[in-house]
Amino acid sequence: MSGLLTFGETMGLVTADGIGALDRVRGFRLGIGGAESNVALGVARLGLPATWIGRVGRDATGDLIERRLRADGVEAVVIRDPSFTGLMVKHRRTGALLHVDYHRAGSAGSRLMPADIPVGAVRAAAIVHVTGITPALSDSARAAVFQAVETARAAGVPVSVDVNFRAKLWSPYDAGPVLRDLVSRADLVFAGPGEAALIVDGPPLQGLAALGPTEVIVKDGARGCTALIDGERHTVPARDVVVVDPVGAGDAFAAGYLADRLSGAAPAARLATAIAAGAFAVTVPGDCESLPTREDLIAATTDVTR
Amino acid sequence: MSGLLTFGETMGLVTADGIGALDRVRGFRLGIGGAESNVALGVARLGLPATWIGRVGRDATGDLIERRLRADGVEAVVIRDPSFTGLMVKHRRTGALLHVDYHRAGSAGSRLMPADIPVGAVRAAAIVHVTGITPALSDSARAAVFQAVETARAAGVPVSVDVNFRAKLWSPYDAGPVLRDLVSRADLVFAGPGEAALIVDGPPLQGLAALGPTEVIVKDGARGCTALIDGERHTVPARDVVVVDPVGAGDAFAAGYLADRLSGAAPAARLATAIAAGAFAVTVPGDCESLPTREDLIAATTDVTR
Amino acid sequence: MSGLLTFGETMGLVTADGIGALDRVRGFRLGIGGAESNVALGVARLGLPATWIGRVGRDATGDLIERRLRADGVEAVVIRDPSFTGLMVKHRRTGALLHVDYHRAGSAGSRLMPADIPVGAVRAAAIVHVTGITPALSDSARAAVFQAVETARAAGVPVSVDVNFRAKLWSPYDAGPVLRDLVSRADLVFAGPGEAALIVDGPPLQGLAALGPTEVIVKDGARGCTALIDGERHTVPARDVVVVDPVGAGDAFAAGYLADRLSGAAPAARLATAIAAGAFAVTVPGDCESLPTREDLIAATTDVTR
Amino acid sequence: MSGLLTFGETMGLVTADGIGALDRVRGFRLGIGGAESNVALGVARLGLPATWIGRVGRDATGDLIERRLRADGVEAVVIRDPSFTGLMVKHRRTGALLHVDYHRAGSAGSRLMPADIPVGAVRAAAIVHVTGITPALSDSARAAVFQAVETARAAGVPVSVDVNFRAKLWSPYDAGPVLRDLVSRADLVFAGPGEAALIVDGPPLQGLAALGPTEVIVKDGARGCTALIDGERHTVPARDVVVVDPVGAGDAFAAGYLADRLSGAAPAARLATAIAAGAFAVTVPGDCESLPTREDLIAATTDVTR
Amino acid sequence: MSGLLTFGETMGLVTADGIGALDRVRGFRLGIGGAESNVALGVARLGLPATWIGRVGRDATGDLIERRLRADGVEAVVIRDPSFTGLMVKHRRTGALLHVDYHRAGSAGSRLMPADIPVGAVRAAAIVHVTGITPALSDSARAAVFQAVETARAAGVPVSVDVNFRAKLWSPYDAGPVLRDLVSRADLVFAGPGEAALIVDGPPLQGLAALGPTEVIVKDGARGCTALIDGERHTVPARDVVVVDPVGAGDAFAAGYLADRLSGAAPAARLATAIAAGAFAVTVPGDCESLPTREDLIAATTDVTR
Amino acid sequence: MSGLLTFGETMGLVTADGIGALDRVRGFRLGIGGAESNVALGVARLGLPATWIGRVGRDATGDLIERRLRADGVEAVVIRDPSFTGLMVKHRRTGALLHVDYHRAGSAGSRLMPADIPVGAVRAAAIVHVTGITPALSDSARAAVFQAVETARAAGVPVSVDVNFRAKLWSPYDAGPVLRDLVSRADLVFAGPGEAALIVDGPPLQGLAALGPTEVIVKDGARGCTALIDGERHTVPARDVVVVDPVGAGDAFAAGYLADRLSGAAPAARLATAIAAGAFAVTVPGDCESLPTREDLIAATTDVTR
Numbered sequence A, B, C, D, E, F: 001m002s003g004l005l006t007f008g009e010t011m012g013l014v015t016a017d018g019i020g021a022l023d024r025v026r027g028f029r030l031g032i033g034g035a036e037s038n039v040a041l042g043v044a045r046l047g048l049p050a051t052w053i054g055r056v057g058r059d060a061t062g063d064l065i066e067r068r069l070r071a072d073g074v075e076a077v078v079i080r081d082p083s084f085t086g087l088m089v090k091h092r093r094t095g096a097l098l099h100v101d102y103h104r105a106g107s108a109g110s111r112l113m114p115a116d117i118p119v120g121a122v123r124a125a126a127i128v129h130v131t132g133i134t135p136a137l138s139d140s141a142r143a144a145v146f147q148a149v150e151t152a153r154a155a156g157v158p159v160s161v162d163v164n165f166r167a168k169l170w171s172p173y174d175a176g177p178v179l180r181d182l183v184s185r186a187d188l189v190f191a192g193p194g195e196a197a198l199i200v201d202g203p204p205l206q207g208l209a210a211l212g213p214t215e216v217i218v219k220d221g222a223r224g225c226t227a228l229i230d231g232e233r234h235t236v237p238a239r240d241v242v243v244v245d246p247v248g249a250g251d252a253f254a255a256g257y258l259a260d261r262l263s264g265a266a267p268a269a270r271l272a273t274a275i276a277a278g279a280f281a282v283t284v285p286g287d288c289e290s291l292p293t294r295e296d297l298i299a300a301t302t303d304v305t306r
């Protein structure tokens, strides 16, 4: 295996149709969600090998996660845990107000532990990708992250970190030092401006780069992104698109960048793909449904012919 | 009981999904609608006591009305009438063109009569709220309105009137004098600019106030509202929101104002709540589905955290 | 025009999806329903000319009725009335318990009057078909029925009556004499055993025939039908089918019989088509959706080939 | 308050539409479920006062539970807990095979504790109803059950127990002694034959009665029930109905019995209502959606009139 | 018959609900589509007589086409062919990206031949309308078009051509000469600016008019249209509407123009109706669902009254 | 690769929801269907390796086929053809009457040719499975079947044939000799009693075995199956299940048998799995959705625990 290796918690995602209070909703969908598995899915859809490791319960939602990842070509190493698969419940309170609840404390996914991540798999990976969510889930999950990162570093495998600060899991006060430690051990880092500010003072690119990573990408929604890659600075505006659903842009962006890095593309090309993938993601509803294929990226820039 | 007392006709509301001619529609919803019950629901959702009195048929739609009002905490005094519950059929002919038909002539709700409104309940109320729809339904319904208003006045209970002129029920020529008479007996009055013009000449606030009410609120859609309350003039702009469904704003607005008045808030605070409630209403589809709770008002002004 | 002429009230039909109380239902359909227009639709689907006359409101439900009838080839003479189009609301309280409410009192359809039925159309018809529902709607509707029947008789046009007693519209005590009078003026009569018992004592076939009609058909659900046609007695068992929705069988049966009579088929053939149409109707959900075409009747007796 | 008092865990219930594997399902519903709240809902729908106490999370599913219970007139004492509201995911793997997963370990509901059940409320109740599910949730929940039961006994308030053994929560080996202890402290007990066998040897009625309860009801699905009430033996067959969804019969049955007991009906009448409620429940889909009102019980035994 | 006569291929149209990849779609609709039958439908909805001739398979989709056209009053001459009815599959890959596949090669519709178009019907028509799609379907279909056009010309029946270039059917290189030949034989021509450029160089209006047609209309989406009619030049801006679905505007436009021409309206009035019909079409989803009636055109310019 | 190798035509499958005529249907699903790919899916779901080879169009339906097969672990060798992907349209005309139309003539799938089936893949397979459908599609498809069968025989790879006679594709007269020839070259043959009668006279098992196959399985719906395997006769009754959708049983049956044969199970065990898989298939709606996993087979024989 020489592709992307990632791990974390993936949950069932119950999403309400339409807009309005939960007791007025007429129908729901059940999908899956998880920042790391989204990136794995995104990389796989773009045609590069991706492995995801995680724990799910011995329940139908766990089966769903396994099937959905396999269906898109992700090499899913699914560990069955006696606890239940975590669930998210998502609905729009108003046209503009998205509400998400996490039913995850004590879930199977949060019980990830260092032994779940095979040393051999880490060493054989082309990139190891982790997020700042996993260290917030449990002590054992935090240990799994740091141990895998160290194993990768020792083996010369590049480490990618998406900061992904989640205010519902821990406070900025608790998260700051851990995320800073994590970024210090990374080769690549993805962050939003606010996330960067949790970790470093001053201008984000320079600040984060000063911690060690040689590829720092600061993404900023409709404003696009800036990056400092191997010492060179890049600024790429976002595409001008009609936003259907803003969720999932960051994971699509990271997947686009990492897929292109895996296939040996130059920094500017990686960022172009990342920007295109992020743009695609916001024009399609859903989380992982909105991760593009290469064909989608091409189609999205062409007109219909009849 | 020391809350809001209101009464009127509430109907079943058949709403088409999507956009297009009725024979192309694939699905419908069945809800309930009525200006007075909407205000009662709105007040109850905001945590204040509200009673609604009305007639419905001995049919499943009548049961639905009773259950929906109770479900939201409205004290519903539902009188079963031998006639049928009125129905509305609503669909969007185009993206911009909403069409509503009333199947209500001779309905149970229109057969409301003075004896339906217990004198004791009127005297015990903190506010009695009526609309300009009820006097247009039937002679007995008109009598019920004026009799309740007089009972309230005599007992020192403040009377609130929402003008709510309905062109499908009567002509401006017929409605003018009746609505003018009604407003003259009110303490509070809610009106749109066009409705004010049916009743008084010249500037609406002053004109309406000259008839007697000490609290006159002229609401004007995306332009917000102006008010003359206890001699003081207020102007409050509407919130800047993305409109999902414009219907229901006026009832949410009135409910917000009246709920705050019941809880003893000052005029400026009442108007702020009214404006927030109106803004919430237009960002959520449906009529009474879009009446906010206190939590909704708070949430609608905050960002998502994940 | 030399086909079937019929008239009566057709309403909008709001039908709940699934099973359960109205406030738990997730979706509804809006169709049309009316015993006479169902027979007209059924005759037209079987390829014979059929005209329906009736009043509807100036509302979208009235448009729907007009379009649906035309769509199936019924010559619809739709009179627009200032009152509203009547509505029915139908839901299944349990798997076995169908509940229907009529929101029809004072509706456009009930305001049918003698002048609505052109004398020329009656005289030119091959059959005039009426039901026992229309005389229960209003005095003017009753007059319309009896006047059209007399016009037909005078012109030698055969008169068909489906007894169709509706307990929600009038009592057996009120209905009995009127229905008896109506049947006495008919050439053809369709009745269930219970309906016959409202009109005559003793065995239904003989009793009804004694009133005058030369074609008496007593249909009896899963037991099929018996008939006395031009003095000859027929007994036809029902087909053995899996019932999906029992509603609409009687109208399909009458349409089958009348279509075949219009095309000159012999009594036994008419009854066979009637029985097949009734059987088809109960294997398909919906009211007028379940009226068969000739192709349906053939297909329903053949196996699938792949 | 002199009605039913009950408490326990109520969860969000995600139910798949249709039949088939979770990743083929096209839509879901989100309802609520909990044996105790179902009984409270059932009692309230039958018109008797019912209070439910329990913990839910500070999430939209918790709000849904609160609203749904209130909507049906249950006095809901909803304690907000920092943990999440438990969720169930239910789907039909085949037409005959229902699969339910519990995402509940560590949930808000399982954190119920003795102090949550006010001593005054217990003493003021007409009946205290508990199930064998709550003692399996956590040590504090078990303590809450036994403490409330003892408080009730001491105050002379009758204690009702529905055995409700759940194999997914504990083994028969663990459950046996606890359930036996619980039943020994009860005045009324509801059990299936298999549940009785977990607790006592030999014939269930006599065995359970020997432990103390003076009202023992053994319900047995389509076979109906047997009971030993105040020393008298009753056998009531189930009604002959077409089953739409077998889930929820037991809770409807208990609610029927308890509602009638609250209103002072004699044992035979209570059992008749219980049997009717159980029969109704299986003819309607859903869990708490299938709890009947008095009107439903009457309607379910009558024919449609048109 | 003295109305519009048109012919071509009409197909079943499978349309995905919502936005996203085909394997994420939860539901589909099955409608019908075809440029010529759309124009016939549009003309019929506007109250003028319209006949459509075409081939469909002996399959349920063929039945659907026949029923839908008849339902809207089109005189449909439906020839049943041993080949299958063509199908289109349409879905939105993103909010902005519509994708259509044609499953039509060798279909019944493409097997249209000269003998399918009765000489008598052509001669009796008030206008014969063809499109540039039909000549691209097959040799026999092309022959049918040119033969009918010549028959019409010889009989003095005006010929209308909508250029309708379809890049999925043939290349600009192949299409150019054929379309140019077709336009040269026409009296009326509808084209977009790009289509005009396939046929003539320079300014489209003058270029196309130079080929022969005395009524040249160049429509240009949100920019409206320009026209050269009987030597006079017209420029009409589009209406300012919120676009719901841009598909179908061209057919609605042509139908509006042709209906008004049939009823003898002057050029400016025809263009006004065309512009209104095009505007209506883009505010309603679907293809032929968005063709307006006269009432729709009036309603679309009025406000709601309540 | 040492698993199952199969090839043939797989199409898009448009299925109407509910029961009734196509123009009354409210929603549709789009899935995939093909006897050979169903068997491949079935084998893969049961955990054995399976490869499918076939042609699809360069359209979204082709993508769907590819993704769906991959999602379930089938090694899909998908050849893109310039023609379109075939489509089936399926609806229930009545509760009992399923109607399927094929829109497939000239489709991509029918253009399969010998060179599409790599000789190496055939030789490396553990079993080659073909059906009697493919030879009916086109000359080149027929050649592909016979060439692959001969290649397998020459390499000592067992050949499995499911007779699968399709009356819509060819007459019994045309099909008889071809199917007989095909069966003569097979090692395993699956047939229904009617299919056997097309090929041989007299008792099916002996007749088919006399042609050469050493494993002859005659399946017969609810009557189960008989088999002659390596000279030994087996009779296995079907399971007693409630049928939800009879379609797909044969493919599930074949997949069950072949999966067990691949894993080295004895004949009786293979038949038991086949019978269980067929029983599962009829209790779940849909075609390939109803192919069981090992877990499904276990679950389907166990009760729910709560």
Ligand SMILES: Nc1ncnc2c1ncn2[C@@H]1O[C@H](COP(=O)(O)OP(=O)(O)O)[C@@H](O)[C@H]1O
Pocket: A192, A219, A220, A221, A222, A223, A224, A225, A237, A238, A239, A240, A241, A243, A246, A247, A248, A249, A250, A251, A253, A274, A275, A276, A277, A278, A279, A282
């Ligand atoms: N509204 C938008 N328009 C176009 N591209 C966007 C938009 N929002 C996000 N993107 C793209 O996706 C990338 C990541 O989005 P962002 O919102 O910063 O991530 P996150 O989802 O992690 O908050 C952006 O850098 C941009 O390229």
Ligand SMILES: Nc1ncnc2c1ncn2[C@@H]1O[C@H](COP(=O)(O)OP(=O)(O)O)[C@@H](O)[C@H]1O
Pocket: B192, B219, B220, B221, B222, B223, B224, B225, B237, B238, B239, B240, B241, B243, B246, B247, B248, B249, B250, B251, B253, B274, B275, B276, B277, B278, B279, B282
């Ligand atoms: N487009 C909008 N944007 C923001 N607030 C609105 C909008 N429309 C209505 N509102 C709020 O709701 C209030 C009542 O709306 P209005 O449209 O005047 O009432 P009505 O529904 O009775 O016509 C307004 O005063 C305003 O505060």
Ligand SMILES: Nc1ncnc2c1ncn2[C@@H]1O[C@H](COP(=O)(O)OP(=O)(O)O)[C@@H](O)[C@H]1O
Pocket: C192, C219, C220, C221, C222, C223, C224, C225, C237, C238, C239, C240, C241, C243, C246, C247, C248, C249, C250, C251, C253, C274, C275, C276, C277, C278, C279, C282
């Ligand atoms: N369950 C059934 N099975 C077969 N045919 C039926 C069934 N129910 C009705 N039919 C057919 O339809 C005819 C009319 O049905 P019936 O129920 O008597 O009419 P109505 O709907 O007027 O009560 C019957 O005579 C019979 O031929």
Ligand SMILES: Nc1ncnc2c1ncn2[C@@H]1O[C@H](COP(=O)(O)OP(=O)(O)O)[C@@H](O)[C@H]1O
Pocket: D192, D219, D220, D221, D222, D223, D224, D225, D237, D238, D239, D240, D241, D243, D246, D247, D248, D249, D250, D251, D253, D274, D275, D276, D277, D278, D279, D282
């Ligand atoms: N198939 C059925 N038909 C009629 N009544 C039923 C049926 N199933 C259950 N009931 C009624 O509901 C009661 C409780 O059902 P049961 O299945 O024993 O409870 P539980 O849901 O607790 O297992 C039964 O005693 C019976 O009265």
Ligand SMILES: Nc1ncnc2c1ncn2[C@@H]1O[C@H](COP(=O)(O)OP(=O)(O)O)[C@@H](O)[C@H]1O
Pocket: E192, E219, E220, E221, E222, E223, E224, E225, E237, E238, E239, E240, E241, E243, E246, E247, E248, E249, E250, E251, E253, E274, E275, E276, E277, E278, E279, E282
């Ligand atoms: N966005 C729009 N707004 C208003 N009218 C439009 C719009 N798009 C199209 N129309 C109307 O429909 C007509 C035909 O539209 P067009 O897009 O040119 O046709 P086609 O569908 O053949 O490409 C235009 O001339 C215009 O009148």
Ligand SMILES: Nc1ncnc2c1ncn2[C@@H]1O[C@H](COP(=O)(O)OP(=O)(O)O)[C@@H](O)[C@H]1O
Pocket: F192, F219, F220, F221, F222, F223, F224, F225, F237, F238, F239, F240, F241, F243, F246, F247, F248, F249, F250, F251, F253, F274, F275, F276, F277, F278, F279, F282
């Ligand atoms: N109604 C049924 N009940 C139980 N098992 C069935 C039923 N129908 C089919 N099966 C199982 O599936 C197998 C294949 O079904 P069959 O109908 O013979 O195949 P086909 O779909 O090819 O016609 C049968 O041998 C039987 O084991």
